[in-house]
Amino acid sequence: MDNDLPLEKIAISGPTLASLIQRFSSSNGDVDGLLFGHVTQPTPANLLDDDFPSSSSISSSIRSDSPTLVANITSFFCSGTLSSFYDSLGQLNISALNRCSLGNGKDDQQQRLIGWFVGRRRTPLRPSMREFSVSSSLSSKTLETLNFSQNESISISPFPNFPPCVFLLLSSPLSDQLIHTHDYRAFQFRRSSEVFEPKSIDVINIGPAFRGHYGAFSPNSQFPWLSCAMKDFSSSPSREMEIVSEDDKGKEESLLSLKKIAKEQRGLDSCAEGFEVGRLSKLVGSEAVNYTLEVEDLYGKMLAKLEGLARLVEKSSALVLEQERCNIKLRNKVSGLE
Amino acid sequence: MVTASEPMVPPLIAAQLNYLLTHSPLSIKVEQIWSGSKNPPFLSDRFTLLIPFCLDYIKWDVIYNAQNPLVAPDIVFSAADESFHPFSISAEGHSHSLKNVLCDWNCKDPSKLLLLIHELRVLYNVYQRKKIGQLDDERLKFEISTIHSREGIEVCMNSAPDKANEVKFSVPLLDIDLNKMVHGCTWKHRQQIFLQVIFPISRKYSLAPTAPRIKLVGSSELKALFPIEDVKLPPWLDGMCMAEYLPIIEDTLNTQIVEAVAAIGARRRFIEALAPLFGRPLEADPVFCRKATVFACSGVFTFLVHLSLSTQFPKQQPVLVLQSSQHFNSQGTPVMSPPLTDYPWSPRWEEPKMAERIYDFLAEECLNFKKFGSLAHV
Incomplete structure (x- = not known):
């Protein structure tokens, strides 16, 4: 049973924490959201030799009691408001929860829902009445009931039934200070004893001092897993870089994964616009001059596309801002401020 | 009194807070009021309440959200009460009042905050009782078990870091309405005399347990009727428990209150007797004389x-x-x-x-x- 194992600590990468704090400190009011990541069991540094069989059973039993698990927070979703996936009693709204975690935790065992967070300005750094209730409801849900049941991921995941019991609380000091201070505290909600256990936070940062950390840390990016290297796992790293054009080795793969690969390949091809890797050979030799012109033309088109995209983003941002203003007005109207 | 203009409290929150301060039979105070917003207008949407409990005050932070005025507020309890979880207690006692208050939350109904705070205070008393019940102290367990029939008793653990741990009982004495006994009285709150009993927590059962520290407590307004500190407390005999002591002190107190009320009459007659000689008094206290x-x-x-x-x-x-x-x-x-x-x-x-x-x-x-x-x- 691994559904209420104690955590030793909670690890979060510097950029993830910074981005979380930024989201909170730039919002006008209080915010909440979900935390994604995975649970790992680092190899203990002090492995003992089994020279004394009589004592080894005792020492191993002691070791199993002491917490050795680490929860790694790799990404988050910030709702931008409070009570985004629960009601005033702290009971979960499952459909809202699924909506919030869309795109995260579905099919990636490295990115499962492992907890939630609240950022509330100028309040004590202690869980509130409602936060207790939300954590209690959230950590009593197993992945199945939360509709994250992807059989393959559960079989791969090291701790499939580990509940989303991590709670991160962000705040700022009660009194105004000259120095901007961001307070945060992490807890693990223990189902068996119904208590919040404060846990230390390991901020994994970039730099030589943290090289050791990164050895055990597996960073994640949102970039999709490209099927380029799917053909042969036993092959050398250099061969993995080759693009699968002749799909003769994929025969053993199921039809489903073939389709998936084909779909991703099509996506790649449409971006390449006929400039597939095979043509790279033309960069040398007699056709090089023509080819360079073609490539430059492609780059020009790409830049134009990017500019168009930037303009689209700008327009939609303006719309979002306008809507946000409208919302504030409506809210003020409801609370009788107008 | 909190006005909606200074500090900027959104009207709906101000209405609920004012209703709480004016309509609660407890004299609840606001210690601090502030804003959780980043941008102006800095709407004040959070405040610290001082709530009378067990002849002392408990501090609770009530956190509204100016951005979400429709949502019920959340509460952060004091650091010493981190194990107080109202939802679990109300679920154990099969009480639905807390749930009902929060489920039927209506930001336009000014009485909702009062209902919430009062319900939480009831649960807080249950929590304190449970905490004391879990102590390994036979005498306290006995005291708790024998006072179940009396209403309104509040208990709490006093655990100051530098002092020995103690358990404080606050027992309302005399089931009479003092406000009705004094003709035309101007007291805003219902007057009540409490007996404060403080037991030291002892880990072992001792044959001769020390007597608790006892003290009568009443509001300062009650001094106009009779000075409560002058009441001579009956002695706490060896091996006594609260259930035995309470009727004795209530008897003593009852006689003194009847005398104190009768004394108002004597004072009134005296003041009235001044009139034929001096003329009508320029000023006189008409209630307590x-x-x-x-x-x-x-x-x-x-x-x-x-x-x-x-x-x-x-x-x-x-x-x-x-x-x-x-x-x-x-x-x-x-x-x-x-x-x-x-x-x-x-x-x-x-x-x-x-x-x-x-x-x-x-x-x-x-x-x-x-x-x-x-x-x-x-």
Whole structure:
């Protein structure tokens, strides 16, 4: 049973924490959201030799009691408001929860829902009445009931039934200070004893001092897993870089994964616009001059596309801002401020 | 009173907070009020409440959200009460009141915050009782189990870091409405006398447990009727428990309250007896009859007489202070005499006789006061 194992600590990468704090400190009011990541069991540094069989059973039993698990927070979703996936009693709204975690935790065992967070300005750094209730409801849900049941991921995941019991609380000091201070505290909600256990936070940062950390840390990016290297796992790293054009080795793969690969390949091809890797050979030799012109033309088109995209983003941002203003007005109207 | 303009409290929150402060039978106070917004207008949407509990105050932070005014507030309890989880307690007791308050939250109904705070306070008492029940102290377990039938008892653990751990009981005494006993009383809150009993927590069962520290507690307003600190407490005998002690102290207290209420009548009759001699009093305390001021003159010299009546009246004679209406000191305030108590008095006299003797005394004393006034006068 691994559904209420104690955590030793909670690890979060510097950029993830910074981005979380930024989201909170730039919002006008209080915010909440979900935390994604995975649970790992680092190899203990002090492995003992089994020279004394009589004592080894005792020492191993002691070791199993002491917490050795680490929860790694790799990404988050910030709702931008409070009570985004629960009601005033702290009971979960499952459909809202699924909506919030869309795109995260579905099919990636490295990115499962492992907890939630609240950022509330100028309040004590202690869980509130409602936060207790939300954590209690959230950590009593197993992945199945939360509709994250992807059989393959559960079989791969090291701790499939580990509940989303991590709670991160962000705040700022009660009194105004000259120095901007961001307070945060992490807890693990223990189902068996119904208590919040404060846990230390390991901020994994970039730099030589943290090289050791990164050895055990597996960073994640949102970039999709490209099927380029799917053909042969036993092959050398250099061969993995080759693009699968002749799909003769994929025969053993199921039809489903073939389709998936084909779909991703099509996506790649449409971006390449006929400039597939095979043509790279033309960069040398007699056709090089023509080819360079073609490539430059492609780059020009790409830049134009990017500019168009930037303009689209700008327009939609303006719309979002306008809507946000409208919302504030409506809210003020409801609370009788107008 | 919190006004909606200063500090900027959104009207809906202000309405709920004001309703709580004015309608609660408990005298709840706001310690601090502030805003959780980043941008102006800095709407104040969070505050610290001081809530009377067990003859002390508990501090709770009520956190609304100005951005989400429709949502019920959240509460952060004090650091010492981190294990207080109202939802679990109300679920154990199969009580749905807390759930109902929060489920039917209506931001436009000003009474909702009061309902929430009162319900939480009830659950807080349950939590404290449970905490004490879990202590390994046989005597406290016994005390808790024997006072179940009495209503309104509050308990809490006193765990100051530098002191030994104690358990405090607050027991409301006498099931009578003091406000109704005093005719025309102006008390805003229902007056209640409490017995505070503080037990030390002992880990082992001892044959001769030490007596608890006991003290009567009443509001400062109650002093007008009778001074509660003067009540002599019956002794706590060896091996006694609260269930035995409470009827004894209630008897003592009951007699004293009846006497104190009767004493109001005696004081009123005395003040009324002043009228035929001095004329109608210029000022008089009509509820407790502890003060009266009359106008007096001797020839052309006019002065005021302030009479203060203690709760021990007529055993203790009134304290007289004379105030001249013709002499002023260098600060421009009227010259006052020192308090006068040294005049003929007997508690056995009838009220008209008392008034008469004071009148006679003043007829002579006013000459001294006139001289005193002329000396002080510049």
